[in-house]
Amino acid sequence: MSKSVGKQASKAAVWVLMGLLILGLGGFGISNFGGSIDAIGSVGDEKIAVDSYARALRQELNAQQAATGKALSFAEAEAGGLVEQVRARVIANAALDNEVRRIGVSVGDATVAREVLAVPAFQGPDGQFDRETYRFVLQQNGMTESAFETQIRKDTARSLLQAGVVAGLGTPETYADTLYDFIAERRSASLIRLTADDLETPVPEPTEARIAQQYEANPDAYTAPRTRRITYAWLTPDMMLNRIEPDEEMLRALYEERIDEFVQPxxxxxxxxxxxxxxxxxxxxxxxxxxxxxxxxxxxxxxxxxxxxxxxxxxxxxxxxxxxxxxxxxxxxxxxxxxxxxxxxxxxxxxxxxxAQETPFEDARESLVEEAARDRATRMIGDMLADFEDRLAAGATLEDLAAETDMELGQVDFTGANEDGIAAYQAFRDAAMALAEDDFPEILELEDGGIFAIRLDEEVPPTLRPLDAVRDQVAADARAAETLARLGQRAEALAGRLAAGEAIETLGVEVEVQEGLSRGGLTPPALSDALFAMAEPGETRVVTADEAAWLIRLDAVLPPDPDDPAAGFLRETIAAQAGQGMAQDLYAYFAQELVNSGGLTLDQAAINAVHAQFR
The missing domain is CATH 3.10.50 (Chitinase A; domain 3)
Structure with missing residues (x-):
């Protein structure tokens, strides 16, 4: 057992070091806080160094950026609870280090040397450990050789204690079997689907009172989204096509450039x-x-x-x-x-x-004209760009640009759902969503080589539209709601006949039988939820959704399919996740007990000083 724990500890130490170095490389600029502030707190006799806390924060921010592809600000990290999680982690590490010191667990110089030599970041071009590279990498991360090797010794000893805490935990077979049986359980059912065509009489048009009731009961459905009233000036290659005369020399050059398209052997x-x-x-x-x-x-x-x-x-x-x-x-x-x-x-x-196919230049000319004109228009817009930017910098308004240049003026009530006109361009939509009232207009590029500049004139909050403006929609919704209610009533009546002893085949409606359904095997999802909410065969449920009503009867509860090729993988995954969860919980309880018994003190001023480095 001790040998196994040792291997786990060694592996853990290597990954700790790799994380420290690889993620830490993104933390250039983390300064040594120095002065009288050297710790954000302590657990027992173990200090939590400000540099260690700062480095852990930087590593977490870098890891989040690597995972999402987007830089995460410190404010966003705080709001999302990441800063608190990092602080809890360094506190737990300090508690473990304090316990390691108390019980006398340590590792020798040979182990430290082995870990250092194994880190790829310290290897030279020949793949061997290089002392100058070692010194340089540590210097770039704001660490000395002595401090780093001390950290290795701590990390490795801590890993030994961590491995010892969770070693010997077996796979919770009963727990895994119970979860697996629940997740992979199958069900057979009989279903009756009712639509508006199954009603004996059509639903009449709603009365004014019913329309008013629908409107008042569902204000969110008739509320206009937040609207940004934006003025814009723009210029695209398409706007300039009719101003460009085709150049025969350019057309022939373009034809030769695409000769493989027009002359095929x-x-x-x-x-x-x-x-x-x-x-x-x-x-x-x-x-x-x-x-x-x-x-x-x-x-x-x-x-x-x-x-x-x-x-x-x-x-x-x-x-x-x-x-x-x-x-x-x-x-x-x-x-x-x-x-x-x-x-x-x-x-x-x-x-x-x-x-063989050959399209002569004369036949291809028409298709080449637009492409050549568009290419020239794009280049002409590029040549105008500096002039437009200079005008804006000199105080010109968007109206001035439209009056004095080839740019055209427009306005749009932008909600985020617009997809026509200038709002068809993703570049405009992104800029419109990020625009603030005090933003100075600047020239931005469109996907097709065009340009635009925008100004936010007004932001209108979500507003309930007047009933007269949405009357047709409200009337249609009221009629749909009444239809669904009547369908539900008919389905309930059929369920009552089943409960009275009638056979489902004698109800006079089409019955669909589904065998061996897995969770999520029915759509809409509410139908699958209802099926797996029933406990005993013979139970029924009525579900209304998507302009229809269903009567569903549970016919049989079946165990997981033993012939399903994914069954074994699912069972193993559940067992592994359960085991990992238990190990994490056990470790968390152990670490918290060490914090409680050792005594935690925190220096909020020191914590704030670290946070200030990231703001």
């Missing part, structure tokens, strides 16, 4: 069957010519399928050499060879001939 659908030597290839070719076998039979005889020999539709140059010339010399589909290929002697079969 003859292509053929070809298969290639390769042989070990030319004699065997020739023997098969002779047999095919004599009618003694076929190309397909020869493919099968070599243990191949047609997919193994298919070359697709190719040009002569794709085959090359004499083989390519011979394949393209055929005037109709057929077999030729043997010819030497890059894989050896081969027979080639042509299955189809795709004629």
């Amino acid at each position: 003859e292509r053929r659908l070809v298969e290639r069957l390769v042989f070990p030597d030319e004699a065997e290839a020739q023997a098969v070719a002779d047999a095919i010519a004599a009618g003694e076998t076929s190309f397909d039979a020869a493919v099968e005889a070599r243990g191949l399928g047609l997919a193994d020999i298919d070359m697709g539709d190719i040009a002569e140059v794709d085959i090359g050499g004499a083989a390519g010339a011979a394949v393209f010399a055929l005037t109709a589909p057929g077999v030729t060879g043997p010819h030497m290929s890059d894989l050896g002697p081969a027979l080639f079969r042509v299955n189809g001939i795709l004629a």
Whole structure:
């Protein structure tokens, strides 16, 4: 057991060090706080160094950025509870270090040296430990060799204690089996789906009183979202197309640049069957010519399928050499060879001939005009960019830009759901969402090479629309609600007949039977939830959702499918997660007890000083 624990501790120490170095590299600039503040607190006799706390915070911020691809501000980390989690972690580590010191657990110099030599960040170009690299990396992380090696000694000793706490925990088999049986349980059910077509009489149009009731009971449905009234000036290549005369020289240059698109050589659908030597290839070719076998039979005889020999539709140059010339010399589909290929002697079969295609410049000109004009327009906009920026910097308004330049003025009530006009551009939507009232207009780029500048004129909070403005929507919603209510009533009536002893097949409606359903196996989700909420076969539930009502009856409760290939993996995953959860809980309780018994003191001024470095 001691050997196993030692290995776990060693592995843990390596990962602690890797995290310290790899994530810590993102923490250049974490200064040594120095002065009289050297700790944010202590557990027993173990101080929690300000540098250690700062480094742990930096590592967490870097880890979050690596995971999400977005830099996380310190304020966001505080709001999300990450800062508190980091502080709890360094407090727990201090509690463990204090206990390690109390019981006399330590590691020798040989172990420390082994851990240092194993860290890739300290290795030189030859893959061997390099002392200068070691010194440089530590210096960049604000650490001395002595401090780092002391930290290794602490981390390794702490890992020994951690491993000892959780060692010997077995897999909670009963707990895992119970969870697995619950999660993988299957059910069979009979379902009746009722829609508006199943009502005996259509639902009438709602009265004014019903419309008012629907409106008053569901204000959120008729409330306009937050609206940002934005003025913008913009210019896109499309706006300039009609001002650009086509340049024949440019069009011909563009045609030559895309010549492969307009001039395509003859292509053929070809298969290639390769042989070990030319004699065997020739023997098969002779047999095919004599009618003694076929190309397909020869493919099968070599243990191949047609997919193994298919070359697709190719040009002569794709085959090359004499083989390519011979394949393209055929005037109709057929077999030729043997010819030497890059894989050896081969027979080639042509299955189809795709004629060469050539689009003359005159025929391609029209399609090239728009592309050339758009390209020129994009470059012209780029040339104007500096002038637009200078005008804004000199105090010009968006209205001035529209009046004095090619830019056009517009306004939009932006809610985030707009997708037409300028709001069709993601760059505009992003800028509109981030815009503040005191932001100075600046030139920004659109995805198609256009530009724009925006100003927030007013922000209108979510507002309940007047009933007259949404009357049609409210009336439709009221009618839909009444339809759903009536469908639910009919489903309840059918459920009552079942409870009275009638057979489901005699209810006069279509019944769908589903066997062996897993959790989530029915849609809408409310239907699956209702199915697995029932305890005994024969129970029924009525579910209304998505403009329909369902009557669902539980027919059978089935155990997990033993033939499901995913069953074993699911069982193992549940057991592993359960074991990890127990180990984490046990460690957390142990660490908290060490904090309680050792005594925790915190210096809020020191904590604030660390936090100030991140703001």
